[in-house]
Amino acid sequence: MPDRVVLAYSGGLDTSVAIPYLAEKMDAEVIAVALDLGQGGEDMEDIRKRALDCGAAESVVVDAREEFAADFCVPALRANALYMDRYPLVSSLSRPLIVKHLVAAARRLGGTIVAHGCTGKGNDQVRFEAGLSALAPELRVVAPARDFAWTRDKAIEYAEARGLPIETSKKNPFSIDQNLWGRAIETGFLEDIWNGPSEDVYAYTADPATPREPDEVVITFDEGVPVAVDGRALTPYEVVDELNRRAGAQGVGRVDLVEDRLVGIKSREVYEAPGAMTLITAHMELENVTVERDLARHKRGVDQRWGELVYDGLWFSPLRRALDAFIAEAQRRVSGDIRMTLHGGRAVVTGRRSGDSLYDHSLATYDTGDAFDQSQAKGFVELFSLPAKIAAARDAKKD
Secondary structure (H helix, E strand, C coil): CCCEEEEECCCCHHHHHHHHHHHHHHCCEEEEEEEECCCCCCCHHHHHHHHHHCCCCEEEEEECHHHHHHHHHHHHHHCCCCECCCECCHHHHHHHHHHHHHHHHHHHHCCCEEECCCCCCCCHHHHHHHHHHHHCCCCEEECHHHHCCCCHHHHHHHHHHCCCCCCCECCECCEEEEECCEEEEECHHHHCCCCCCCHHHCCCCCCCCCCCCCEEEEEEEECCEEEEECCEECCHHHHHHHHHHHHHHCCCCEEEEEEECCCCCEEEEEEECHHHHHHHHHHHHHHHHHCCHHHHHHHHHHHHHHHHHHHCCCCCCHHHHHHHHHHHHHCCCCCEEEEEEEECCEEEEEEEECCCCCCCHHHHCCCCCCCCCHHHHHHHHHHHHHHHHHHHHHHHHHC
């Protein structure tokens, strides 16, 4: 009986080529597993059929939109996760969920090998294989683009020679990964970091320079989880989906970044994440209103480490779970409303309100009704400055 290879299938060039290549190279049956992660665009049934047309023995499609939003995007939002302070973990977040469903499919359908379309130069190989090591170390892993030295040109030639039903060609050389949380674009002329991205690179966001009326939106959070837009109760998936449309229509969420890959090289990446960037901006401002200063200061370091762990493929690590416990505690009072104006490529906070607010108008105001006792400030400043004053006096004696 031939081996059964469970392939993480996207419908794009690398994974479509992998189906006939693995079948020929390994004399194996290939089971394609594709996840609907809210990426939009192509119909998932078309992707399922394409895998069969490329030679898959079986093709499985999983609707994971709500799961992805609730169990992966929401934790990233509560952690304000931005790798290098800019990248909202578009691809990074989806990989552990894909791994989870690959393992489930392998156990259900008798798979002994798992395959992915990642190259040896990228981060995703680590994310897939670190996740598989944590969930199913007994499964063997094959990565045809890496293990068999595929280049993008060779993959295109292979696809054209066999008439595989995929759109990528030498005239359309971009590598694109997209899901509910955003869209990542690389390769092609973008590899020259002096080249600016043309408008045809983008699909989730409209040109922010185009004149249009601004869009005002109110986002409601409950313990750091987005639960409503403009007073309408929504699931996390529905919140992100609506903000992708509305913020995307205003050109919000474009990121052009040279980032530090886990494998040690720098890579030019273009992202568009209108819903994610809008929500992170809103969530950070609500934390400013509701989270005590020392807790907020410490959480910023936790958030950075959380993002690094997920970027590096360590979603299933004990440290990530422990940091989630800290973040959950820090979110207990992060509830309320944030009003934003979406316009000209920006999501700008214009209002905040919360029943858990730490903002006290009577302490903050400079007008009549000021409850802050300024007479106590002089002694506070003297004591606060005392260590620096003593050190300066010591240094002056030695100099």
